Amino acid sequence: MIRIVAQSLTAASFAPFGDVLEAAGEPDRIINAGLCGRWHDQATLDFGPDGRVGISVFLSEPRALPYTLDLLERHPDGSQAFIPMHGQDWLVIAAPDNAGKPGKPQAFLASGRQGVNFHRGTWHGVLTPLAEPGLFTVVDRIGDTPNLEEYRLDPPYAVMA
Amino acid sequence: MIRIVAQSLTAASFAPFGDVLEAAGEPDRIINAGLCGRWHDQATLDFGPDGRVGISVFLSEPRALPYTLDLLERHPDGSQAFIPMHGQDWLVIAAPDNAGKPGKPQAFLASGRQGVNFHRGTWHGVLTPLAEPGLFTVVDRIGDTPNLEEYRLDPPYAVMA
Numbered sequence: 563m564i565r566i567v568a569q570s571l572t573a574a575s576f577a578p579f580g581d582v583l584e585a586a587g588e589p590d591r592i593i594n595a596g597l598c599g600r601w602h603d604q605a606t607l608d609f610g611p612d613g614r615v616g617i618s619v620f621l622s623e624p625r626a627l628p629y630t631l632d633l634l635e636r637h638p639d640g641s642q643a644f645i646p647m648h649g650q651d652w653l654v655i656a657a658p659d660n661a662g663k664p665g666k667p668q669a670f671l672a673s674g675r676q677g678v679n680f681h682r683g684t685w686h687g688v689l690t691p692l693a694e695p696g697l698f699t700v701v702d703r704i705g706d707t708p709n710l711e712e713y714r715l716d717p718p719y720a721v722m723a
Numbered sequence: 724m725i726r727i728v729a730q731s732l733t734a735a736s737f738a739p740f741g742d743v744l745e746a747a748g749e750p751d752r753i754i755n756a757g758l759c760g761r762w763h764d765q766a767t768l769d770f771g772p773d774g775r776v777g778i779s780v781f782l783s784e785p786r787a788l789p790y791t792l793d794l795l796e797r798h799p800d801g802s803q804a805f806i807p808m809h810g811q812d813w814l815v816i817a818a819p820d821n822a823g824k825p826g827k828p829q830a831f832l833a834s835g836r837q838g839v840n841f842h843r844g845t846w847h848g849v850l851t852p853l854a855e856p857g858l859f860t861v862v863d864r865i866g867d868t869p870n871l872e873e874y875r876l877d878p879p880y881a882v883m884a
Binding site for chain 2: 583584585589593594595597598599600601602603604605607614615616617618619620621622623633643645646647648649650674675677679688689695696697699700701704
């Protein structure tokens, strides 16, 4: 299998695919009498003309590294944010689009203090926590369309840290 | 000080104030080839006619119990969801409205696997994590209005577990 080595998740490295949700650098605002920092409005959200935003909770089986990556998906009608609720490292996978198919995937090792928001239509892997409990809050589109394209990778990739 | 004893956070007890975001009971859908459960569309979101949704990150100083509660606030123009990213117990405080002022506050002990969404205009306490890091993702209204009313409680309440 072709190997993919996960790099650290940063706003710059992830920019082609979406937003990193994190308390990095100085807060945009200090609130609550100085006791709380707010890093404001970090995600480019897009739910299309016929969708609305919703908050859901996902509980996913943890995966081990190396991870066999054989499936990518994308949501053509809306952005999708994954917010870890477990405080532990997790794996993020995304790929550029190449004429309607995913190009070579990239892997990112996210800390438990980092969420991501995939921009609308971005190829990405399914949720891949690396430890129990694989609990995430998800902010994505609620609507009547299937809003899902899947692409099977043959041969698969081996993702490692 | 008047004492308030925090009760366990449940969807039923919190219903007058908002939604509990959690993986409780059976998932609404199983996705990702059986490896992930989705508890779907758990929050009543309302950002008003002139607002839009945003995702922000808050980092708040942890508080100790008993907690001296001397301030409540509400956001008249939008709902506000707090999603813990730390996996640890935290404190949720809310109060009914009584002719434009908060009535007697109620306190809830939330687990690290529970977020909440305060319905638009609901009186609530500021973020009160009980351990480091007090890191939360917040889904609330982005707009041009102040969207904040504060009410100082004199005398304050003492909140305990």
